[in-house]
Amino acid sequence: MANRNSNKLVVPEAQHGLNQLKMEVANEVGISNYDAMDKGNLTSRQNGYVGGNMVKKMVEAYERNL
Template sequence: MARNRNKTAVPGAKRALEQFKYEIANEIGLAEKIQTVGYENMTSRECGSIGGWMTKKMVQLAEQALAGQAGTTTPQQ
């Protein structure tokens, strides 16, 4: 039996990441399959799709945050 050894970088983020994973699965049409068979009975390709889309969205959010910081900073003297 496989064990998940992934640890979140921010304590307490696990619940938010699980919710995010389900939201992404819903967006790409896999939420119903997760509900019926569970993650453990999905293909590697399906799980990889969810992870890939999660990564894509997180990168977009980080880029937006960085762009917002760049627009609000003032030159230091």
């Protein structure tokens, strides 16, 4: 079966910045030590808050640069 993983970064050099953003957002929503945490122990809602807020911040940054 073909691997359909589309999570590859278009710009691999952005990985560090995305990880920093993820930690910042996790702290903002009240999840400390997110980088060392087993994400499988978090609820879908908690992980969704982190991912959703990351997207929100990225869209806001893009809109500011328009």
